[in-house]
Amino acid sequence: MFREATFTDVSRERALDDPAAGLVMDEETFRAFYERTARGLWAYLARVTGDHQLADDLLQETFYRFLRAAATHDSEQHRRNSLYRIATNLARDARRRSLVWGPSSVAGDDIERIPSGHDAGNAERTADFTRAMSHLKPRERAILWLAYAEGASHREIADVLGVRATSLKPMLFRARRKLAGLLGRTMGARS
Amino acid sequence: MKQVDCEFEAEVLAAVLQSCWPAQVDACLRTHVAACAICSDVVAIAGAIDGAREEMKASAVVPDSGRVWWRAQMCARREAAAAAGRPITAAQMIAFACAVGLLGACFGATSTWFQLALRKISSSVAGLKLQTLLPSTTALIAQHGMLALAAAAVVLLVPAAVYLAMLKD
Numbered sequence: 179m180f181r182e183a184t185f186t187d188v189s190r191e192r193a194l195d196d197p198a199a200g201l202v203m204d205e206e207t208f209r210a211f212y213e214r215t216a217r218g219l220w221a222y223l224a225r226v227t228g229d230h231q232l233a234d235d236l237l238q239e240t241f242y243r244f245l246r247a248a249a250t251h252d253s254e255q256h257r258r259n260s261l262y263r264i265a266t267n268l269a270r271d272a273r274r275r276s277l278v279w280g281p282s283s284v285a286g287d288d289i290e291r292i293p294s295g296h297d298a299g300n301a302e303r304t305a306d307f308t309r310a311m312s313h314l315k316p317r318e319r320a321i322l323w324l325a326y327a328e329g330a331s332h333r334e335i336a337d338v339l340g341v342r343a344t345s346l347k348p349m350l351f352r353a354r355r356k357l358a359g360l361l362g363r364t365m366g367a368r369s
Numbered sequence: 370m371k372q373v374d375c376e377f378e379a380e381v382l383a384a385v386l387q388s389c390w391p392a393q394v395d396a397c398l399r400t401h402v403a404a405c406a407i408c409s410d411v412v413a414i415a416g417a418i419d420g421a422r423e424e425m426k427a428s429a430v431v432p433d434s435g436r437v438w439w440r441a442q443m444c445a446r447r448e449a450a451a452a453a454g455r456p457i458t459a460a461q462m463i464a465f466a467c468a469v470g471l472l473g474a475c476f477g478a479t480s481t482w483f484q485l486a487l488r489k490i491s492s493s494v495a496g497l498k499l500q501t502l503l504p505s506t507t508a509l510i511a512q513h514g515m516l517a518l519a520a521a522a523v524v525l526l527v528p529a530a531v532y533l534a535m536l537k538d
Contacts (some may be wrong), residue, residue, distance in 0.1 A: 205438055205478045207432040208434065208438055209435070209438065212434040212437060213434060216429075216431040216437075217431055218422075218426060219430045220425075220429045220431050221422055221425035221426050221429060225421075225425070226424060228415075237431060237432075238437055238440060238460075239431065240438065241437050241441065242441040244446055245438075245445070246441070246444075246445060246448075254404070257492070260518070282394075296450075297444075300420075300424070303417065304421060304422065304424060307420070307421050308421075322414065322418060322419065323422075326414065326415050326418040326419065327418050327419065327421070327422035329515070347373045347374055348373050350372035350373075351374070351407070354407075354410045354411070354414060355406075355410055357410075357413075357414050358409075358410040358413040358414050358471045361413055361417060362413065363413060366467045
């Protein structure tokens with residue numbers, strides 16, 4: 179992948195790291211890691227949970243648990259996988275706690291958060307996308323987001339979600355099919 | 370077996386994310402996408418997801434890293450203190466139970482009126498006959514059956530309700 183801060187584009191980030199960062203996470207290392215990952219992780223949590231407020235809470239909890247685990251990581255990629263795995267588990271627990279977790283309750287909420295300067299077309303596209311995503315299951319949202327927003331490989335996604343790598347391809351295929359269908363319907367209805 | 374991936378998927382994804390799709394890509398790839406359900410799905414969703422990602426990342430308001438670090442330190446300290454305090458609390462409880470037991474034993478061994486009362490109770494319990502108790506108990510339950518049922522329901526339901534409420538929190 180060629181985008182910044184993706185799972186697989188780690189060589190540049192590794193160069194920025196402290197040599198001892200893989201063993202001990204001191205404050206400076208944490209700050210650098212947080213700056214690189216926090217926004218992307220928040221976007222992932224907001225997408226998977228469908229709730230911006232919950233994403234705010236889970237973000238802090240994720241980093242806290244990540245620090246508390248004090249695990250050693252052999253690479254930035256490994257560290258990032260651990261972080262997203264914790265976040266995914268927390269989002270899953272939050273969903274179980276809420277007992278009822280129907281379609282996302284924040285369809286259209288993204289529009290409020292779009293920085294000023296975005297045109298109406300962008301806002302509409304975002305609203306369509308949010309509505310379509312809200313019809314997917316949380317796991318499907320997570321798979322698609324990790325694959326296409328974070329640029330994660332199949333093995334990495336399987337690791338984060340705790341599923342077998344062999345099961346992931348059909349899951350990704352189904353989720354992609356579903357979202358493409360939903361987006362197509364939305365766009366079709368609009369046109 | 371149904372095909373779930375395509376060898377051109379990565380190439381199509383790259384073209385979409387680099388905003389090269391469809392004008393700046395090879396005609397062969399365009400022909401392939403038109404015929405391939407997987408690649409056409411990738412075209413349909415990749416741009417939308419990438420756009421949403423950029424917008425969400427730009428609008429995300431995350432707390433300062435220092436604040437998160439400080440909060441994590443505080444939580445870790447609180448947890449460490451609680452973990453350290455747990456054995457102390459257990460030891461205090463055991464010591465308290467031992468002291469109460471010892472006091473009870475001393476009291477029982479030295480108090481004559483307590484020993485007398487104990488003997489009286491044990492003799493009266495030994496004198497009780499089940500055949501005489503049973504009819505009166507049955508009559509009592511028949512008279513206050515609803516009350517007994519309500520009390521039993523409360524005893525059973527209240528802990529369950531408290532457990533569920535705590536689970537929700």
